[in-house]
Amino acid sequence: MSDASAPNASPRPTSPAGHSPFYAHIARLRYIKRWGLMRNAVEEDVAQHSWEVAVLAHALAVISRDVFHKPVDPNAVAARAIFHDATEAITGDLPTPVKYSPAMRHATANLEGEVCREMVSLLPQALRPAIGEMMDHEQWPAHEAALVKTADRLAAWLKCRAELRHGNPEFAQAAQQIEGKLNQHMTPELRYFLDTFGGAFDLTLDSLMQQGG
Numbered sequence: 717m718s719d720a721s722a723p724n725a726s727p728r729p730t731s732p733a734g735h736s737p738f739y740a741h742i743a744r745l746r747y748i749k750r751w752g753l754m755r756n757a758v759e760e761d762v763a764q765h766s767w768e769v770a771v772l773a774h775a776l777a778v779i780s781r782d783v784f785h786k787p788v789d790p791n792a793v794a795a796r797a798i799f800h801d802a803t804e805a806i807t808g809d810l811p812t813p814v815k816y817s818p819a820m821r822h823a824t825a826n827l828e829g830e831v832c833r834e835m836v837s838l839l840p841q842a843l844r845p846a847i848g849e850m851m852d853h854e855q856w857p858a859h860e861a862a863l864v865k866t867a868d869r870l871a872a873w874l875k876c877r878a879e880l881r882h883g884n885p886e887f888a889q890a891a892q893q894i895e896g897k898l899n900q901h902m903t904p905e906l907r908y909f910l911d912t913f914g915g916a917f918d919l920t921l922d923s924l925m926q927q928g929g
Contacts, residue, residue, distance in 0.1 A: 736838050736839055736840060737838055738835060738838040738839050738847075741805040741806065741835060741838070742802060742805060744805050745761065745762040745763040745766065745801070745802070745804065745805050746761050746762075746763040746764075747761065748761055748762040748763075748804050748805065748808055748809055749761055749762075749809065750762060750765055750809050750875075751809075751875075752809060754886050754887065754890075755884065755886045756879065756884070756886075757879050757882035757883070757884040758878065758879070758882065760875060762801050762804050762805075762809060765801065765871060765875075766797070766798055766799075766800065766801055766802075767798075768871045768874075769797045769800060769801075769864065769867045769868050769871045770794045770795075770797040770798045770867075771794075772797075772867035772870050772871055772909075773793050773794055773796070773797035773863050773864045773866075773867035774790050774791070774793060774794035774797070775867075775909060775913075776793075776863045776866060776867055776905045776906065776909060777789070777790035777793040777794070777860070777863050777905075778790045779905045779908050779909060780859075780863065780904075780905045783904075783905075783908055784904055784905065784908075786859065788859055788860065788863070789860075792860060793860045793863050793864060795850055796850055796856055796860060796861075796864055797864045797867060797868075798850070799847075799850040799851045800853070800864055800868065802832075802835065802851050803828050803831040803832050803835065803851070805835070806831045806834070806835065807827060807828070807831055810824060829852075829854075832848075832851050832852055835851065836848040836851060836852075862903070863905065866898075866901065866903060866905070866906050869894055869897055869898055869901075870898065870906065870909070872890075872894050873891065873894040873895055873898060874917055875887075876888075876890050876891035876894060877891060877917065877918070878917075881918070
């Protein structure tokens with residue numbers, strides 16, 4: 717039996733008194749299901765979505781910097797994307813008809829702002845400026861915010877496309893609506909990503925392996 721006091725012993729949970737629950741809240745994003753009003757062939761949680769948005773936002777930022785020579789930090793963009801839905805650890809994923817209805821848009825924006833401030837207040841004082849800047853959308857530089865928003869839409873569209881490939885027509889209208897938004901707000905970075913990488917998302921694993929070979 718191992719000695720708990722040994723230097724290499726596994727850490728044990730300690731009393732919550734005096735400890736910050738901030739990252740415990742973040743960890744619970746894995747339990748928050750997205751697309752809650754719709755039948756899903758493959759369920760998606762907020763943690764998965766946040767990871768995918770971070771990867772896509774980083775890609776768009778690298779394209780922006782290295783292809784179109786814009787002054788942007790891809791690592792900063794990816795970090796903001798990781799936290800872009802962090803408040804849903806408290807609010808849950810608000811359904812789109814509620815979140816974006818004319819009557820509720822202002823109220824939900826205020827709710828997200830209040831929850832953001834409440835969550836940041838859970839952090840030790842020294843960490844609040846850095847993490848708060850990542851969570852507070854209002855503090856994001858405009859170009860970085862636009863890249864994260866585009867990545868968020870792109871991730872949602874890819875989710876809809878995947879559901880349709882699984883034979884789930886529930887996502888047909890959402891796919892059309894989100895594709896319309898992507899086209900309406902098309903950017904050089906998004907166009908480059910779709911032309912270069914978009915087609916591969918429809919391939920099977922065997923086809924992807926053949927492409928890689």
